[in-house]
Amino acid sequence: xxxxxxxxxxxxxxxxxxxxxxxxxxxxxxxxxxxxxxxxxxxxxxxxxxxxxxxxxxxxxxxxxxxxxxxxxxxxxxxxxxxxxxxxxxxxxxxxxxxxxxxxxxxxxxxxxxxxxxxxxxxxxxxxxxxxxxxxxxxxxxxxxxxxxxxxxxxxxxxxxxxxxxxxxxxxxxxxxxxxxxxxxxxxxxxxxxxxxxxxxxxxxxxxxxxxxxxxxxxxxxxxxxxxxxxxxxxxxxxxxxxxxxxxxxxxxxxxxxxxxxxxxxxxxxxxxxxxxxxxxxxxxxxxxxxxxxxxxxxxxxxxxxxxxxxxxxxxxx
Amino acid sequence: xxxxxxxxxxxxxxxxxxxxxxxxxxxxxxxxxxxxxxxxxxxxxxxxxxxxxxxxxxxxxxxxxxxxxxxxxxxxxxxxxxxxxxxxxxxxxxxxxxxxxxxxxxxxxxxxxxxxxxxxxxxxxxxxxxxxxxxxxxxxxxxxxxxxxxxxxxxxxxxxxxxxxxxxxxxxxxxxxxxxxxxxxxxxxxxxxxxxxxxxxxxxxxxxxxxxxxxxxxxxxxxxxxxxxxxxxxxxxxxxxxxxxxxxxxxxxxxxxxxxxxxxxxxxxxxxxxxxxxxxxxxxxxxxxxxxxxxxxxxxxxxxxxxxxxxx
Numbered sequence: 001x002x003x004x005x006x007x008x009x010x011x012x013x014x015x016x017x018x019x020x021x022x023x024x025x026x027x028x029x030x031x032x033x034x035x036x037x038x039x040x041x042x043x044x045x046x047x048x049x050x051x052x053x054x055x056x057x058x059x060x061x062x063x064x065x066x067x068x069x070x071x072x073x074x075x076x077x078x079x080x081x082x083x084x085x086x087x088x089x090x091x092x093x094x095x096x097x098x099x100x101x102x103x104x105x106x107x108x109x110x111x112x113x114x115x116x117x118x119x120x121x122x123x124x125x126x127x128x129x130x131x132x133x134x135x136x137x138x139x140x141x142x143x144x145x146x147x148x149x150x151x152x153x154x155x156x157x158x159x160x161x162x163x164x165x166x167x168x169x170x171x172x173x174x175x176x177x178x179x180x181x182x183x184x185x186x187x188x189x190x191x192x193x194x195x196x197x198x199x200x201x202x203x204x205x206x207x208x209x210x211x212x213x214x215x216x217x218x219x220x221x222x223x224x225x226x227x228x229x230x231x232x233x234x235x236x237x238x239x240x241x242x243x244x245x246x247x248x249x250x251x252x253x254x255x256x257x258x259x260x261x262x263x264x265x266x267x268x269x270x271x272x273x274x275x276x277x278x279x280x281x282x283x284x285x286x287x288x289x290x291x292x293x294x295x296x297x298x299x300x301x302x303x304x305x306x307x308x309x310x311x312x313x314x315x316x317x318x
Numbered sequence: 319x320x321x322x323x324x325x326x327x328x329x330x331x332x333x334x335x336x337x338x339x340x341x342x343x344x345x346x347x348x349x350x351x352x353x354x355x356x357x358x359x360x361x362x363x364x365x366x367x368x369x370x371x372x373x374x375x376x377x378x379x380x381x382x383x384x385x386x387x388x389x390x391x392x393x394x395x396x397x398x399x400x401x402x403x404x405x406x407x408x409x410x411x412x413x414x415x416x417x418x419x420x421x422x423x424x425x426x427x428x429x430x431x432x433x434x435x436x437x438x439x440x441x442x443x444x445x446x447x448x449x450x451x452x453x454x455x456x457x458x459x460x461x462x463x464x465x466x467x468x469x470x471x472x473x474x475x476x477x478x479x480x481x482x483x484x485x486x487x488x489x490x491x492x493x494x495x496x497x498x499x500x501x502x503x504x505x506x507x508x509x510x511x512x513x514x515x516x517x518x519x520x521x522x523x524x525x526x527x528x529x530x531x532x533x534x535x536x537x538x539x540x541x542x543x544x545x546x547x548x549x550x551x552x553x554x555x556x557x558x559x560x561x562x563x564x565x566x567x568x569x570x571x572x573x574x575x576x577x578x579x580x581x582x583x584x585x586x587x588x589x590x591x592x593x594x595x596x597x598x599x600x601x602x603x604x605x606x607x608x609x610x611x612x613x614x615x616x617x618x619x620x621x622x623x624x625x626x627x628x629x630x
Contacts, residue, residue, distance in 0.1 A: 019446050023455075026462040139343070146614040148562050150569050150582075151603045154589060158596045158603075244449070251451040256569070260589065271570055274457055286458050290450040297449060 005302055012298050019290050024070050027279045083280040092284050095269060103265035107250045109185055114192040122200025123227060129205055145194035149253045153187045153260035184261040188253050192246045199242055203235040237307045244297040251289045337623040344619020350612035358408035361401045396601050399579040406580045410494060411560040415553060417499040422506025430514030431537050444504035452501055459497040460572045467492060494573050498563055509552050513545035547624040554620050558613025565606055581606045
């Protein structure tokens, strides 16, 4: 078990570094000369002075070879320094730590909503396979999965506009306990819910054919106890392995949800950085997003043997 | 499809077609997509107005007989723009899927059939591409490629004086196609690889090898045709995904830029004025929603029809 965890961690670190290298290389070779942008926002003298430019380049370490710059970037990252924004000159870390809590709270709540709503719905659909109830749950899930957040959000807002008096439609950020969070949270949870409903349903249908379920029923265990004690546990294992995918869906969805509902989180920061070609910010957010997904995948790998002891024999003995 | 296989009563495709027709949701999806293809193909002959012509006396009109979906803030007919948006969406979806499919099938088939170092490397690369959130990756690729491509186009223009290199819509399209294809191929590669891995040790492949056929012929004649079913399902899902991605980028302002109509940039335009003119948001959002749901229903139906073993 311990050897397994160590090996997974040792394989994980080079993967993270390689993703960072890839993203950094894209930014490095494609972004154009960051000097111009730094120079443009320098106060006062805007005349292009080659001597001054070279001085700035030297000072910022931009004249060094690619790998040295990449090494410096990683070194600074490890010390919590993401560099400075090219357009505002503010520290990227400060910008991110101002925006991140909003995205984080929204994302965690969306995961909670997903777990609470989707697993029971998937269980109900799976245990009533091919009934009208199953079809309506499944149909709703397919529909929710298909409609992107920037379509679902506006449609819900237009619908609410018809019901609510003008000016009272939720827009902006009012904290976790404000009513304004309901709509964005709902829209952000749609796709993960759809994903987990389908996953749970498929797993339930498979588990239902197992001998231990038939035995439990044969000895007269009530249906809801069968569901909770005999079906739920083996169903949770394949569902939890979807954590990485849910993370991707939420990170992608948050960009749109924040934009549609005017929430000042990481998603909106990404879009504004993008319009300004503010590479340090784009780079930092991409790295954080990839890190979250890769960390979830690692967590799943580490949790898996605990959930399903059969897997640890197979993996540990390899 | 049924006409082609008339003389082979029980072929795989005929069975699949029969199963697909029984699935009402899939048929509904197919009809909607067929209508979309028709509209995209014959767009210029169907639009009641030019998608660019502005009528400043008729701005932000609510839906009426003359303008079934109303007009936008520049007095342009929303229906005409939606139809041209369908052309944009369809063009992007088809080209991106074709490019991604080509890269994915070639790399996946080679990796699955020959294995070894190339296989390991490919799996590593796809693993990593798929662990970066798609949108963020596209944002980085798009922002990085924009300047080099623009410079290259400008240089070509200076060299040839051909005005096509100064067409900013062309640059947008190249960027959108490029960055989307770059993130779309890994799932195809993995799917093909998995299929090839499961097929390459079947008895008929061993038999073909025993007959002395070359690897290339075995791969093309015996392995790939048997991987087609899953690939078709993946392509139908992929077309829908590519359409959503295109509108997503245009929504964020990194895809197809105005005035070229795209459902995504129509939604983001509508989002600015929706409290006063909800129809400007409702029309493109509803069309996009219907089309994406149609693709999903068709994809699920194809999956059930072509992979009957997966059904209980």
